[in-house]
Amino acid sequence: MSQLLQPENLARLDAPSCKLGEGPTYDPRTDTAWWFDIIGRKLLEHRFRDSRTLVHDLPFMASALARIDDRRQLLFAENGLYIRTVADGALHPHLAIEADNALTRCNDARVHQSGAFWLGTMGRDAQRGAGSIYHYRAGRLTRLYEGITISNGICFAPDAATAYYADTALGTVMKVAVDPQTGLPTGEASPFLSSFPEGAGPDGAVCDAQGKVWIALWGTGCVKGYSSEGEFLSSFSLPASQVSCPAFIGPQARVMLVTSANDGLDDTSEADQSGATFTFDLPFAGRFEPDVVL
Template sequence: MSVSTWQAELAVDCRCTLGEGPQWDAKNQRLYWCDILGKQLHWLSPATGESSHYQLDHRVSLAAPLAEGGLLLVGEDRLSRFDPSSGSIEKWCDFEADNPITRSNDARIDRHGSLWLSSMGKSAERSAGSLYRLHRGELSRLRSGLTIPNAICFSADGEFAWFTDTVTGVVMRWELDSDGWPQGEPQPWADFFSSQGNPDGAVMDSEGCLWLALWGAGQVVRLDPNGEIVGRVELPVSQPSCPVFAGPDLKTLYITTAQEGFSAEQLAQEPTAGSLYVVETGIKGLAEPPLRLV
């Protein structure tokens, strides 16, 4: 099988400690991403090239566009409404607020306009994390005992969800019912345990393939519906964290990266680690609905 390859280039030289959670706001034509450890929400307007960030008072891992406007911030101990035009932030509900060792991690909106979101230990404590679904304003725990939940994404027809516990190296596929709730047990779908890099964030394209960041390997791989690698994006930095399709035609792939855990020597070798990267693959992404809270 031939594997297509692409080279990612620097898009925004932001040098986040832990860049994560890239999310396209189609209504406002803005890309958002987070520096979880830096407590920042970054944004880019691809049409103008303008970019900046908001400084927050807590760790946030995703800014999800809301159907009624504004964003829902997925934070370390709370979910909050955020108005990008004014910068105002208002707590909406608690999120593992009674557990001081955890913070939020990977999250993505499903085909029903509901949000799957996860938690993990701040120091990646084993089995401290959980996976949740926020459906019409109600938060339900789907799974616990996870260490670093990642790679949350969904098939176009809403029949399957994918996720991984990064430390296992295995991407799992979970069958969903007609309302988007998991059925039975998730099944192993793609195994990276013995390969270079650890599975991190993921996004689906319009052709039914999954794009998966391989943390530590400097790559994002494209996996076909059988979990086989059919494409590969090479980055000049080693810790890509999550890809997302953005732009008016959803044909531009952006990739967040990190410099978390780097020594001074590693930083000297990868000075732009933590920045936002971009690649034009010619492949269209899958449009995601805005988040519905009611």
């Protein structure tokens, strides 16, 4: 039975408001969350051990990162992948992605259990069909899907055998069988969800330990949960209309972090805190992302 869940211990992180907050991930080894302000060209780092947020300026738009090892991260930027050294923030070009296409930029991404990085691009002005979704693993880049307007919703089932992705502009979430060893599709994608409230768009998503899919619905202020069969189960309401992406954090992955954006809003108020980054406790366990395989 579906229900509205009240976020327990809801908190707003002491971090700058984001024009377009996106791409949250978490490193349980250091108890650190990372996310981006894409438009602001910033990488934000929140160290929970001392409740401190660091802001790293970037020379380009970037939207996601994955852990390589203790020293390095793989950063998804508007023109491709960069290796980032954690200690000093140094950026080293690794692989170009649509670097010769001035119309597109990076957007959603997530790491499959095999260490594969699924990467979504989109038009800078959301031009229809300008984006794609790629698979990167061990130095090899493969374009999986073309004609995507706003790539989002990339996440993977706990058994690593199903991938999800969304086109926010179309209001559709797709699912596809994948090889658990490589993260590559083994069949054709099919619709998973396509019925959302008017004005709502499926944005970032994560799968929890039981296989439920949690999707930030842009324009609604909600993160909604669905069964692996697409049945709506429950939702969390947040004080931000433009929620963008969830991630699991905390020692047991029993806390959810949600980014949001104030881009396109004339004014934000105490009632609508779009642009803020939120955390709240969960009555279930999530999952952490694996390291990416270079």
